[in-house]
Amino acid sequence: MAGYNTIRGLRVKYLSADPANPEAGQVWYNSTTGNLRVDGISGTGAWSSGGALPAGRSSGAGFGISTAAVYAGGRSTTAASTSTFEYNGTSWTGGGALNTARGELGGTTAGTETAGLCYGSHTNPPGFNVSATCEEYDGSSWTNGNNMATSVSFEGGSGTQTAAFSAGGRAPSNTNNSQEYDGTNWSNGNPINTARQSLVGMGTQTAGIIAGGESPGGGSNSAETYDGTNFTAAPNMGTARYRLSGSGSVATASLIFGGRFNPPAADKAQTEEFNGTSWTEKADMATARQQLSGNRGTSTSALAVGGIVSGAVTNTEEWNVPVSIKNITTS
Amino acid sequence: MALFIYGTATNTGKGFFTHQDRQNFYLSGQPANVWVVGNNEKGALWLAEKNGVEKTKAEAQALVTAEVTAAQEAWDALSDEQKTISSRPSQITLP
Numbered sequence: 001m002a003g004y005n006t007i008r009g010l011r012v013k014y015l016s017a018d019p020a021n022p023e024a025g026q027v028w029y030n031s032t033t034g035n036l037r038v039d040g041i042s043g044t045g046a047w048s049s050g051g052a053l054p055a056g057r058s059s060g061a062g063f064g065i066s067t068a069a070v071y072a073g074g075r076s077t078t079a080a081s082t083s084t085f086e087y088n089g090t091s092w093t094g095g096g097a098l099n100t101a102r103g104e105l106g107g108t109t110a111g112t113e114t115a116g117l118c119y120g121s122h123t124n125p126p127g128f129n130v131s132a133t134c135e136e137y138d139g140s141s142w143t144n145g146n147n148m149a150t151s152v153s154f155e156g157g158s159g160t161q162t163a164a165f166s167a168g169g170r171a172p173s174n175t176n177n178s179q180e181y182d183g184t185n186w187s188n189g190n191p192i193n194t195a196r197q198s199l200v201g202m203g204t205q206t207a208g209i210i211a212g213g214e215s216p217g218g219g220s221n222s223a224e225t226y227d228g229t230n231f232t233a234a235p236n237m238g239t240a241r242y243r244l245s246g247s248g249s250v251a252t253a254s255l256i257f258g259g260r261f262n263p264p265a266a267d268k269a270q271t272e273e274f275n276g277t278s279w280t281e282k283a284d285m286a287t288a289r290q291q292l293s294g295n296r297g298t299s300t301s302a303l304a305v306g307g308i309v310s311g312a313v314t315n316t317e318e319w320n321v322p323v324s325i326k327n328i329t330t331s
Numbered sequence: 332m333a334l335f336i337y338g339t340a341t342n343t344g345k346g347f348f349t350h351q352d353r354q355n356f357y358l359s360g361q362p363a364n365v366w367v368v369g370n371n372e373k374g375a376l377w378l379a380e381k382n383g384v385e386k387t388k389a390e391a392q393a394l395v396t397a398e399v400t401a402a403q404e405a406w407d408a409l410s411d412e413q414k415t416i417s418s419r420p421s422q423i424t425l426p
Contacts, residue, residue: 046353052344059416077405078413090345104416128412243418265421269359286348287360290418310362310402310420315342320350 012036018325027328036328042300043322047271047285050303050316051091057081057306057314059154061105061118062245062293066318068113069295070095070137071305073121075103076312080124084137086113087303087316096141100133104153106201110164110181111296114139117161117181120152120169130172134186136161148186150177156201156210158248158296163205165189165226170197174215178231180205192231193224198242200294203251209234209274211256214242219261223274225251237279239270245294247302247319252276255299255319258307260290267309271319273299285317335426336368336375337391340383352377359426362398365391367425392425399423 005011013028022028024040053071060074060081067089074081080103084095102121110117116137122128132151135142148166155169162183169175176191192210199213199220206228213220221240224231241259248254257271269288272279285304292307300321307313335357341364348358356377357369366383368374378385386394402420409417 044354046350048350048353049342049347050345052342075416078409122416128416260418262418265418267421283353284359286353286358308417308420310399311405315360316344322350 022325024323036330037325038328039323039325041324041326043324044283045300045319045321046283047304047317047319049286050318051087052314052316053085053092053306054094055083055314056312057083058291058308058312059103059105060293060306061109062295062303062305063109063111063116063118064113064295066295066297066301066303069297069303069305070113070116071293072116072118072137072142073098073102073105074293074306074312080122084142087305092316095139096137098135098142099144100131100135102131102133104170106153106155106157106166106169106199109157110159111137111161115161117145117159117164119148119157119164119166119181119186120155122153130170134181146185149179149188150175152177152179154197156199156213158201158203158208159205165201165205165208167192167201167208167210167224167226167231168196168199168213178226180228190230193233194220194222196220196242198244200244200246200256202246202248202254202256204249207251209248209251209254211237211246211274212241212244212259218263219259223279235278237272238281239268239272241268241270243290244268245292245304245307247294247297247299248274249296249298253299255282255294255297255302257285257294257302257304257319258289258292275299287313287315287317289313289315333370333388335388336370336378336385337388337425338366338368338378338383338385339364339391339394340366340378340381343381347381348377361391361395361423361425362402363394365395365425367391388425395423395425
């Protein structure tokens with residue numbers, strides 16, 4: 001039988017104590033306790049409460065990682081907002097104001113806390129006009145970018161500030177439109193396979209995924225992957241829904257959560273993970289809601305922010321899959 | 332024994348319910364600050380530690396129904412245009 005040093009090309013270190021900052025997959029022998037140890041064993045994921053938004057919001061844009069996230073725009077009941085809130089992993093504080101008040105941003109957009117992007121939306125009434133405007137965030141203020149190629153709201157989108165995509169949405173009815181942003185200009189791309197609105201997008205401009213959404217037939221469980229040129233049907237989610245959100249800077253390790261489905265009309269708390277091959281149901285959020293926002297986190301660290309329960313809420317929930325050190329039992 | 336405890340408590344944000352809490356007992360947040368908690372020792376302790384006020388299922392359901400009804404009335408009063416960007420809140424039946 002091959003030994004560890006043959007398989008890994010490394011010898012197991014004998015240490016008197018566990019190392020301070022072990023790497024995932026690192027193996028060592030703790031000579032004090034007499035245990036063979038390994039780091040990087042994933043535990044069970046669950047949602048816990050995070051800091052509350054300063055004000056109830058729904059349909060805003062979320063981006064950044066879970067300890068440096070941004071929530072921008074959104075609605076407080078009926079009025080679209082210019083507000084930006086920044087999250088440090090514990091609490092939300094005010095950031096720079098958007099130049100244009102906007103709601104129905106699609107939940108998750110693109111970028112990091114210091115290089116973010118939001119695009120599309122509905123403007124304030126009267127009119128509820130679908131908007132093509134785009135703004136870039138530098139961590140303190142918003143700057144208008146060039147308009148999208150097609151006005152859209154309730155879109156799915158993801159990527160970075162210099163390489164983002166938008167898919168589906170309202171324009172002003174359900175659309176199969178897709179668009180790409182190169183950091184300067186938007187251009188229309190190939191259509192998605194199923195026209196829909198209120199979907200979610202994750203991943204990158206060249207390896208993305210869209211999931212869920214609302215079509216005339218109701219909530220959808222379909223997903224499509226994006227390779228930067230074409231959208232291709234992917235495995236269906238377990239639970240059909242729209243006005244959901246998600247988290248995933250990488251499409252093959254992404255998470256979707258919340259949303260709504262009808263009939264019967266009901267908000268959802270369910271969470272599902274996509275690993276590139278299939279969807280797996282995970283633990284529910286504590287509070288079912290729709291029109292919530294996510295961030296550009298991962299399938300092991302995500303935020304669910306705001307949304308509508310009976311009205312716009314301030315709730316933040318944090319998804320975390322703990323990684324720990326375990327003893328290895330040999331026989 | 333009933334499966335759930337019902338109560339009201341104000342969500343104070345970070346730490347109000349933890350990853351470990353979610354492993355220890357069922358927890359579901361509802362409108363009107365109503366919480367449905369798994370009926371075990373850890374669930375009961377959590378509600379007590381959060382200064383929760385225990386309710387009967389009927390009392391909790393009445394609170395939820397009243398808040399959703401008020402939200403439905405507010406939604407019904409919106410313009411047709413405004414109604415296109417949100418859904419009429421649905422009544423919730425507590426488990």
